[in-house]
Amino acid sequence: MAMQTKEAWNLHRNSKSYTGAYPEGYLRNVDRFIGLTGKKVLHLFGGITKTDENNHTNDISKDLPSTFKFDVRKVFPIEDNTYDVVMCDPPYDMDKVHVCSKRGKEIREKIHYGKGLYNTEFVPPYSFMKEAVRVCKPGGFICVLHFLVYKKPDGAERYALIPIISGPNLRIRALSIFQKLNNGNDGIPPKPKDLGILPNFI
Numbered sequence: 294m295a296m297q298t299k300e301a302w303n304l305h306r307n308s309k310s311y312t313g314a315y316p317e318g319y320l321r322n323v324d325r326f327i328g329l330t331g332k333k334v335l336h337l338f339g340g341i342t343k344t345d346e347n348n349h350t351n352d353i354s355k356d357l358p359s360t361f362k363f364d365v366r367k368v369f370p371i372e373d374n375t376y377d378v379v380m381c382d383p384p385y386d387m388d389k390v391h392v393c394s395k396r397g398k399e400i401r402e403k404i405h406y407g408k409g410l411y412n413t414e415f416v417p418p419y420s421f422m423k424e425a426v427r428v429c430k431p432g433g434f435i436c437v438l439h440f441l442v443y444k445k446p447d448g449a450e451r452y453a454l455i456p457i458i459s460g461p462n463l464r465i466r467a468l469s470i471f472q473k474l475n476n477g478n479d480g481i482p483p484k485p486k487d488l489g490i491l492p493n494f495i
Contacts, residue, residue, distance in 0.1 A: 300326075300453075300455055301455065301456045301457070301458070302318075302319075302322050302455060302456070302457045302458070302468075303458050303459075304316035304317055304318045304319055304322070304457060304458070304459045305317035305318060305459060305460065306459050306460040306463065314341060315339075315342070315382060315438075316457065316459040317459075319438070319457075323378075323380070323436060323468075326453070326455075326470075327378065327434050327436075327452075327470065329378060331347065332347060332377035332378055333347050333349075333375070333376050333377045333378075334347060334348050334349070334376060334377065334378045334379075334380060335349050335350075335351065335371075335375075335376040335378070335379045335380065335428065336348065336349070336350045336351070336380045336382075337351050337365055337379060337380060337381045337382075337383075337421060337425060338351070338352065338365070338381065338382050338383050338384070339351065339352065339359070339380065339382070340352025340354055340357030340358070340359045341357060341358075344358070344359070344360055349361065349376075351363060351365070353365075365383070365416060365420065365421040365424070366416065366417070366420045366421065368424060369424045369427070369428055371428045372428070373427055373428065374428070374429070374430045374431065375428050375429075375430070376428055376429055376430060376433060377429075377430055377433045377434070378429070378433055378434045378435075378436065379425045379426075379428060379429045379433070379434070379435045379436070380436050380438075381421060381422075381425060381435065381436060381437045381438065381439075382437075382438040382439075383416050383418075383421070383439065384416055418439070418441055418443070419443070419444075419446075422435070422437075422443070422446045423446065423447070425446075426446050426447070426448045426449050426471075426473055427448075429449075429473045430473065431473050431474065431475030432472065432473060432475055433472070433473050434452065434470055434471065434472055434473075435449060435470070435471045435472075435473065436468060436469070436470050436471075437468070437469045437470075437471075438457070438466055438467075438468050439466060439467060439469070440464045440465075440466055440467065441467065442454060442467045442469060443467075443469040443471075445471060446471060448473060448474055449471040449472060449473045449474060450471065450472055450474060451469070451470075451471055452470040452471055452472040453468075453470040454467060454468070454469055454470070455467070455468040455470070456468075
């Protein structure tokens with residue numbers, strides 16, 4: 294299926310000493326696109342992200358200052374419908390097995406940034422999505438920055454898909470933005486028509 298967006302972001306490699314920080318300008322662009330200022334935001338993998346009364350962070354590393362220290366693969370110790378925005382920028386781990394068509398051999402591909410960079414266990418894609426949707430308020434947003442284009446989770450609809458470039462020798466990443474449904478979508482503002490929307494993309 295052809296995919297089209299009307300917005301792409303050319304950001305800079307992060308200049309922080311800690312590997313894994315958001316690209317430079319990322320939060321400013323997200324704020325412009327869906328609004329973060331004054332909203333209650335959970336940075337699910339954001340151990341070094343600035344915290345205040347509206348911005349809470351989670352990081353499993355004991356060495357980093359964060360609001361929470363929970364395993365994102367398990368139930369979050371957070372009440373339902375707590376945050377306006379849930380920001381997800383997980384380690385881009387991959388553990389994939391496929392069979393070579395010519396030789397019939399099994400080939401295993403592994404990319405374990407989490408273990409190599411942060412000494413954390415493999416975080417499978419989608420392992421945190423159900424809980425991310427649960428703790429998000431109806432009408433709120435779940436933003437996933439990853440090299441995968443994430444599928445629409447239960448209880449939410451796709452709001453936007455934005456390609457992000459952040460420098461040479463770095464993967465092009467996809468920002469998948471989902472909006473949590475509210476009992477039949479009542480009270481949910483309509484999608485903008487000119488901001489990188491994929492109306493037919495599931």
